[in-house]
Amino acid sequence: MxxxxxxxxxxxxxxxxxxxxxxxxxxxxxxxxxxxxxxxxxxxxxxxxxxxxxxxxxxxxxxxxxxxxRRVPLGGVADMSAGWRRTADGPSVNALGGSTVLLPAVLAKRQLLGYLRRTAPEAGSHPAGEGLDLDEAYEQVISTSGPVRFEMGRNTYWLTHDGRYSDRHRFLRHPHPDKKGDGS
Known part of the structure; x- marks a missing residue:
């Protein structure tokens, strides 16, 4: 402990x-x-x-x-960015959501888990009764080894190969073969 x-x-x-x-x-x-x-x-x-x-x-x-x-190995997976945004109307402390720059896949996935953990209390339920519940959302993120997009409550979460690198982050870059890592 x-x-x-x-x-x-x-x-x-x-x-x-x-x-x-x-x-x-x-x-x-x-x-x-x-x-x-x-x-x-x-x-x-x-x-x-x-x-x-x-x-x-x-x-x-x-x-x-x-x-x-670490439950699903991500060795060799191209760099990704993680993000979330409010998809349905309603009050939110972070109405705009958030996203990261391109990061090593394991860090991007960890960021997505953090977004999910921090925003789950205010996500509520989906207005149309669609989307994943909290346990299904965690399982979706934990089991993924590539890009993913899903809705939980009034929020949308994603991992994607799209995005830009930041010069402030120094790590060995593994851009997706179809992406240049500069937003194009």
Whole structure:
């Protein structure tokens, strides 16, 4: 469990999140629902121990996202950008949504999981009753190994090979063969 030494606390040497075993997250059946219950339980324990704050919750969520991204290997996948936007009318704290520049596929997928985690509470339900529920949306992102686009509630989320690189980010670039990485 979180001991305050690093944001990697709670993970063993193999990258497995040991707290998840209390909720049966290791199995495939109901994985996402159990994973979300495990994170919720972890936050509750932290609150009771007076360790919780917004930064702790962000760090724990990010650590779980790093774990989930590794469930489907992305080696050799071209760089992608992640994003979300409000697709249906209604109040939103972030009415415009957000997106990233082109990033290595694993980082873009992690960003999409972060967008999903942070925007899910205000996503609500789709006005026409269409789209994915939260568990299906997580499974969609976790299992993807390429571009994806889906609606959850009043929001649309995506991973795409379209976008631009930023000169501020230094990493080995793997542009899609049909894209130049400059928005064209």
């Amino acid at each position: 979180y001991t305050g030494k690093s944001i990697s606390d709670g993970f063993d040497k193999n990258g497995e999140w040991w707290y998840s075993h209390c909720f049966g997250v290791s199995g495939e059946a109901g994985f996402v629902c159990n994973m979300r219950k495990a994170v919720s339980g972890y936050m509750e324990v932290a609150r009771e121990a007076l360790l919780w704050d917004v930064v702790f919750e962000w760090a724990a969520g990010d650590a779980v996202d790093r774990y989930l991204v």
